[in-house]
Amino acid sequence: xxxxxxxxxxxxxxxVLTRIAHEIxxxxxxxxxxxxxxxxxxxxxLARRVAERLVAAEPGAGPVEDLVGSLDVTMHRDDxxxxxxxxxxxxxVPPRGVDDRVVVLVDDVxxxxxxxxxxxxxxxxxxxxxxxxxxxxxxxxxRQLPIRADHVGKNLPTAxxxxxxxxxxxxxxxxxxxxSGPGESRPPASAGPTGESR
Amino acid sequence: xxHLLSAADLDREGALALLDVAEQMAATQAREIKKLPTLxxxxxxxLFFEDSTRTRISFxxxxxxxxxxxxxxxxxxxxxxxxxxxxxxxxxxxxxGADAVVLRHSASGAAHRLAxxxxxxxxxLNAGDGTHEHPTQALLDAxxxxxxxxxxxxxxxxxxxxxxxxxxxxxxxxSRVARSNVLLLRTLxxxxxxxxxxxxxxxxxxxxxxxxxxxxxxxxPEVDAVMVLRVQRERMGGGGFFPSAQEYARRxxxxxxxxxxxxxxxxxxxxxxxxxxxEISAEAADSPRSTIVEQVSNGVAVRMAxxxxxxxxxxxx
Amino acid sequence: xxxxxxxxxxxxxxxxxxxxLVRRAALLGGEATDLLLEGGRVARTAPGGSLEAPAGAxxxxxxxxxxxxxxxxxxxxxxxxxxxDAETVLTGSRAAAMGGFTAVHAMANTDPVADTAxxxxxxxxxxREIGLVDVRPVGAVTVGLAGERxxxxxxxxxxxxxxxxxxxxxxxxxxxxxxxxxxxxxxxVDGVVAQHAQDPRLTEGAQMHEGVVSSVLGLRGWPAxxxxxxxxxxxxxxxxxxxxxxxxxxSTAGSVEIIRWAKARGVDVTAEVTPHHLLLTDELVxxxxxxxxxNPPLRTxxxxxxxxxxxxxxxxxxxxxxxxxxxxxxxxCEWAAAAMGMTGLETALSVVQEALVETGLLGWADVARVxxxxxxxxxRVADHGRPxxxxxxxxxxxxxPSARREVVPEQHATQGRNSPFRGLELxxxxxxxxxxxxxxxxxxxxxxxxxxxx
Numbered sequence: 001x002x003x004x005x006x007x008x009x010x011x012x013x014x015x016v017l018t019r020i021a022h023e024i025x026x027x028x029x030x031x032x033x034x035x036x037x038x039x040x041x042x043x044x045x046l047a048r049r050v051a052e053r054l055v056a057a058e059p060g061a062g063p064v065e066d067l068v069g070s071l072d073v074t075m076h077r078d079d080x081x082x083x084x085x086x087x088x089x090x091x092x093v094p095p096r097g098v099d100d101r102v103v104v105l106v107d108d109v110x111x112x113x114x115x116x117x118x119x120x121x122x123x124x125x126x127x128x129x130x131x132x133x134x135x136x137x138x139x140x141x142x143r144q145l146p147i148r149a150d151h152v153g154k155n156l157p158t159a160x161x162x163x164x165x166x167x168x169x170x171x172x173x174x175x176x177x178x179x180s181g182p183g184e185s186r187p188p189a190s191a192g193p194t195g196e197s198r
Numbered sequence: 199x200x201h202l203l204s205a206a207d208l209d210r211e212g213a214l215a216l217l218d219v220a221e222q223m224a225a226t227q228a229r230e231i232k233k234l235p236t237l238x239x240x241x242x243x244x245l246f247f248e249d250s251t252r253t254r255i256s257f258x259x260x261x262x263x264x265x266x267x268x269x270x271x272x273x274x275x276x277x278x279x280x281x282x283x284x285x286x287x288x289x290x291x292x293x294x295g296a297d298a299v300v301l302r303h304s305a306s307g308a309a310h311r312l313a314x315x316x317x318x319x320x321x322x323l324n325a326g327d328g329t330h331e332h333p334t335q336a337l338l339d340a341x342x343x344x345x346x347x348x349x350x351x352x353x354x355x356x357x358x359x360x361x362x363x364x365x366x367x368x369x370x371x372x373s374r375v376a377r378s379n380v381l382l383l384r385t386l387x388x389x390x391x392x393x394x395x396x397x398x399x400x401x402x403x404x405x406x407x408x409x410x411x412x413x414x415x416x417x418x419p420e421v422d423a424v425m426v427l428r429v430q431r432e433r434m435g436g437g438g439f440f441p442s443a444q445e446y447a448r449r450x451x452x453x454x455x456x457x458x459x460x461x462x463x464x465x466x467x468x469x470x471x472x473x474x475x476x477e478i479s480a481e482a483a484d485s486p487r488s489t490i491v492e493q494v495s496n497g498v499a500v501r502m503a504x505x506x507x508x509x510x511x512x513x514x515x
Numbered sequence: 516x517x518x519x520x521x522x523x524x525x526x527x528x529x530x531x532x533x534x535x536l537v538r539r540a541a542l543l544g545g546e547a548t549d550l551l552l553e554g555g556r557v558a559r560t561a562p563g564g565s566l567e568a569p570a571g572a573x574x575x576x577x578x579x580x581x582x583x584x585x586x587x588x589x590x591x592x593x594x595x596x597x598x599x600d601a602e603t604v605l606t607g608s609r610a611a612a613m614g615g616f617t618a619v620h621a622m623a624n625t626d627p628v629a630d631t632a633x634x635x636x637x638x639x640x641x642x643r644e645i646g647l648v649d650v651r652p653v654g655a656v657t658v659g660l661a662g663e664r665x666x667x668x669x670x671x672x673x674x675x676x677x678x679x680x681x682x683x684x685x686x687x688x689x690x691x692x693x694x695x696x697x698x699x700x701x702x703x704v705d706g707v708v709a710q711h712a713q714d715p716r717l718t719e720g721a722q723m724h725e726g727v728v729s730s731v732l733g734l735r736g737w738p739a740x741x742x743x744x745x746x747x748x749x750x751x752x753x754x755x756x757x758x759x760x761x762x763x764x765x766s767t768a769g770s771v772e773i774i775r776w777a778k779a780r781g782v783d784v785t786a787e788v789t790p791h792h793l794l795l796t797d798e799l800v801x802x803x804x805x806x807x808x809x810n811p812p813l814r815t816x817x818x819x820x821x822x823x824x825x826x827x828x829x830x831x832x833x834x835x836x837x838x839x840x841x842x843x844x845x846x847x848c849e850w851a852a853a854a855m856g857m858t859g860l861e862t863a864l865s866v867v868q869e870a871l872v873e874t875g876l877l878g879w880a881d882v883a884r885v886x887x888x889x890x891x892x893x894x895r896v897a898d899h900g901r902p903x904x905x906x907x908x909x910x911x912x913x914x915x916p917s918a919r920r921e922v923v924p925e926q927h928a929t930q931g932r933n934s935p936f937r938g939l940e941l942x943x944x945x946x947x948x949x950x951x952x953x954x955x956x957x958x959x960x961x962x963x964x965x966x967x968x969x
Contacts, residue, residue, distance in 0.1 A: 284848060284849050284852075285847060285848060303849070304851075305849040305850060305851040305852065306722075306732055306733040306734050306803075306850065306851065307732065307733075307734070307803030307849060307850045307851075308849045310802070310803045311803050311848075311849045311850070314802065314803075315804075315847065327733075328733055328734075328851070329733035329734075329735075330732060330733030330734075331733065374733060377731070377733060400729070400730035400736070401725050401726060401729070401730060401736055401738070402725070402726050402727040402728070402729060402730030402731070402736075403730055405727045405730070406730070406731075
């Protein structure tokens with residue numbers, strides 16, 4: 001862990017999420033027709049946090065439950081055969097569904113873009129949104145597909161061998177974004193898949 | 199998971215994981231677009247040496263919903279005396295590039311043999327082997343029970359079967375469904391009581407992780423679910439296991455009177471196909487507490503989960 | 516196979532066998548002894564190292580080896596005629612010699628069945644021409660093993676094969692009247708009926724021992740009572756008509772009790788147990804590998820213990836192999852489709868050492884009894900199973916009890932690869948087998964064997 005260094009701490013993460021919430025509102029000109037779908041595991045928690053900030057900023061946005069859901073992309077991934085079998089996350093869509101709404105996909109780390117590609121496929125099985133946008137806490141580069149985020153918490157240029165981990169209170173007991181060098185052991189208490197290399 | 203041959207292959211954690219995946223699969227099956235790309239490029243062979251339309255269709259639907267290529271091979275009529283055909287078929291399937299085989303066979307242990315005899319490297323899913331096991335049937339029964347009994351545990355699916363009391367009634371001796379259910383339900387924390395005439399309980403049953411009884415009326419008021427097994431009429435006759443269909447129905451059939459002995463919340467299950475009037479009356483089969491139709495639809499989700507866990511990971515998994 | 520492919524190594528009497536000096540062998544595991552074999556007989560015995568080899572005599576240094584009289588198998592399936600794809604008299608003879616046997620009883624369930632003088636003489640002649648081991652044909656009790664009418668037992672007894680053991684092995688003589696008649700009839704030829712005790716109705720479609728394991732595996736059970744009930748009936752019948760009865764492959768603790776009771780009552784009954792029933796249990800079936808499928812089936816640990824104790828106290832007289840080779844395809848399939856049976860000739864002595872000697876139940880003199888003198892006496896094989904003493908026939912086996920080896924069926928001389936002991940490490944190794952003064956196995960290999968033609 002010697003070379004594992006935190007690049008974002010809890011207060012910064014909180015500020016970044018607030019900013020993203022405001023950006024989303026601004027871009028959408030309000031909260032109408034918005035649906036935030038987080039990609040499990042950590043993306044789902046981030047989406048909820050952003051939704052809470054949205055409702056705080058725009059009390060008319062309605063209850064958080066109507067605004068936020070989760071979208072599991074495991075079954076749409078193109079790299080299933082490269083890993084041991086993955087457990088499935090939950091897919092929960094708010095009662096009004098996604099048809100003709102503006103869906104903001106939320107994830108912790110954007111890297112290759114393959115997760116987002118899978119998410120777009122998974123989303124199309126659920127319905128036909130009017131528009132789809134992407135919000136991520138960290139963009140670490142190394143894109144392999146023509147995908148970019150609409151809302152980025154922090155751009156984090158990294159070497160390919162480095163790994164980026166997002167730790168969240170709900171899963172890991174603390175909020176932090178950590179970069180570790182090649183061969184580093186993962187930070188403790190990381191339950192569930194991390195956002196690494198997405 | 200390389201193979202699924204017996205309910206004993208699953209520990210509690212593994213069984214719950216499979217059922218949780220099945221829950222997610224079931225959720226996708228409630229959507230307009232039911233097909234998932236997950237197993238694209240994978241080939242699943244349904245190898246049925248014994249007739250079973252419902253199990254075959256259920257596996258076929260499950261594999262297709264996950265976008266696997268499905269080849270169905272019905273080798274019915276292929277008798278046990280021509281046993282080598284199982285090996286030859288395995289070699290053929292391997293050559294054809296099958297990734298998994300769903301095997302139904304009249305010989306106990308056939309799936310085990312296909313998986314471990316060194317004939318091929320494909321994953322094997324036991325869809326019923328002789329009078330041995332039928333693990334996906336037990337999984338879909340557990341899935342159904344879990345959903346219906348979750349209120350008992352405050353909505354928690356994980357512990358839904360802890361302490362649940364299930365009676366399994368009928369021809370245990372010849373039932374692969376009973377064997378798999380006893381093992382899986384016990385793994386999931388349920389208390390199982392087998393109810394059957396002594397002729398239809400195997401020697402050795404006293405070592406199974408369950409209780410046994412010959413008195414259905416005494417057992418019914420105590421259970422959360424009663425699972426009725428199919429009784430085959432050919433088990434009567436010379437050296438028969440019971441004297442007549444009428445006597446069987448009187449002593450072990452689930453009829454209207456016995457239905458009313460069950461607690462309010464208790465469920466009625468049957469793996470199908472039913473002999474109405476023998477082991478179960480129409481009144482019991484069609485009552486609101488019957489989960490028989492639900493079991494069939496849950497079967498697809500459970501089999502999707504099994505195929506997913508068998509095939510979605512890296513080959514070496 | 517014809518006789519000229521196989522040089523006859525012995526004549527009927529062995530009178531022309533060159534002298535052979537076995538030096539410092541532990542006779543029955545006891546004192547080091549020199550044995551001079553001449554003219555097919557034991558010419559001299561003397562304390563180890565005291566005998567000089569006569570001119571031209573071959574010397575076998577046997578220090579550290581145990582010498583036993585040549586082993587006699589009361590229960591072997593040689594498959595010829597009819598199933599030469601499974602075994603032949605030649606390959607079976609080789610396997611027997613490699614296992615330390617100098618005489619084997621070839622079971623009657625061949626095709627055609629050995630139920631006439633013609634068939635038993637054919638098998639006997641084949642064995643004699645090959646000359647590795649004395650082949651003693653067993654005659655069928657009933658025509659075609661069909662259990663309906665007696666075969667011509669007298670004709671077989673008076674044929675060149677001099678049959679004394681009659682058995683429908685593989686099938687039970689289930690009809691009590693037929694069994695009674697057979698028991699009565701064989702008295703006139705000093706024969707014995709070797710019964711395969713298995714009630715056919717109680718074992719219809721049976722696949723394995725009925726008990727805890729069968730209940731879990733969903734394989735049709737083979738109840739112990741199906742064997743015990745027939746044995747109980749037969750000992751009472753034998754008592755009633757004053758006949759000799761031999762019980763094949765006893766496999767249950769209950770059978771042992773019945774035989775013990777019958778012997779105490781004075782019934783002229785003898786019994787055998789197979790090596791596999793002394794070592795293996797039905798737990799092995801859990802993997803559904805048909806190499807463990809056998810008739811009678813592998814039983815429980817308690818049965819194994821009872822069988823071992825029965826050999827130790829003499830209730831069970833004989834260890835007999837029930838060597839049953841099968842072609843690969845008859846075992847390389849699902850359990851229900853597989854043939855029943857296991858090879859055993861080349862592992863019997865090792866299994867006996869493992870199960871009975873190393874457990875302290877038997878000494879080597881007892882091994883000589885259960886594997887040589889008792890089966891020879893039951894089968895009325897006059898010149899086998901004799902003590903290794905001056906003037907006696909020179910059949911002997913030398914084994915190295917300190918050796919340990921892994922069982923590799925592919926190295927066996929039998930055509931069968933269906934050894935249930937595959938992969939086990941077992942004690943003991945047959946170093947030499949001598950038939951009528953001529954070594955047929957030396958240094959653990961067949962003498963003059965080119966390794967081919969099998």
